[in-house]
Amino acid sequence: MGVYILCVMGNVLILMLISSQSRLHTPMYFLLGCLSIVDVCFTSVTIPRTLYSLISQDLSISFHGCFIQLFLFYLAGNMDSFLLAVMALDRYAAICQPLHYRAIMSKRTCICLLTFSFVLLSFHGTLCTIITSTLPYCGWVIHHYFCDIPAMLLLSCTDTSAQQMVIFIEGSVIVMVPVLFILGSYVFIIRAVVKLRTSKGRTFSTCSSHLTVVFLFYSSIIFMYFRPSSLYSITYDRVISVVYGIIIPTLNPFIYTLMNKDVRKSVKKVMRCGSEDGRTWKKEAEDED
Incomplete structure (x- = not known):
């Protein structure tokens, strides 16, 4: 429960920071805000239901509820993947095409x-x-803390090799296309930084x-869903699912x-906001006198 609360609070803080600080009103931070929303949705698909089961000792879930959870889990999880690609x-547009950055990464785009x-x-x-x-x-016993495809296929009475294929x-395709796109983008980014060796080196630091x-x-x-079937293990699956389903959205x-230097500056500005506002109000009041 503590990790889930930390995840929600951390991502909500990022959203509040982006919305309140004008320096963060850029495409990069708009996408970061979207990532925070998706991360909250991603963890909310599984954790609240799991916590309810642990507290109430009711470990059952309806047939339809199970597959609704499965659909939402894959939708939110893969949205994370596609958002990372966007x-x-x-970053490619900012570093390799700086003069066309606003056109390439417009709000409409x-x-x-x-x-x-x-x-x-969704499809x-x-x-x-x-x-x-x-x-x-x-x-009817799912050896997992939520409804996931590998765990569901193990319960089937029939041969599932065709479905697995x-x-x-x-x-x-859904997973590797964003991965290849990200790798390709960073190949061009690294080439541009090495070739020019200008202020783009500082811009590259935002990529870390x-x-x-x-x-x-x-x-x-990739370790969870693309390893050989001989390596499947209920214990490993649970641990890895906790990593990408809970830990990573919490760490983001x-x-x-x-x-990120801009985000750190904005956090410091917000933390100093109260005292600075007080001094500004006092100065203005003195000017009026």
Whole structure:
């Protein structure tokens, strides 16, 4: 419960910071705000229901409720992935195409990319839900703390190799396309920084927080869903799910706060705001006298 509260508070703090500080009203921080919203939704899909089960000792979940949870989990989780890809595009435009940055990363472009991602991932989540919900099930004990595809397939009475192949191929496209896009973007970014060696080196420092989140998120996702079936383990699955489903969304706000100079400055400004406002009001009052 403490981790969930910390996750919500951290991401809400980022949202409040972005909305209140004019220096953060840029495409980069608009996308960071969207990432915070998605992270809160992502953790809220699983943690509250799990906490309720632990407190009430009611470990059951309805058939329809299970697959609604599965759909929302894959929608929110993959939105994280696509948002990281759009943020990589933002960094590419800022460093490699600075004169065209505003045109490339306009508000309209950001909204269109996010809308496209949401629609595409809704179809992805629907496909995964249909494939798993139409299977015959013999067991009714899910060896996981939420409804996830690997755990659901283990309960099926029939051979699921065909379903696993469809999910693997389609899921690989959904996961690997953003990964390859991010890697490609950073190849161009690194080339530009090494070639020019100007103030873009300082701009590149803003990428460190993004790269940290990308590494943590994708390393756990790829290990969870793209390792050989012989390595599947109920214990490992639970641990890895906690990492990418709870720990990483909780760490994101702190990573962006500690590793981003603009965000750190805004935090310091907000913390000093009360005393500065008091001194400003006093000075203005004296001027009026």
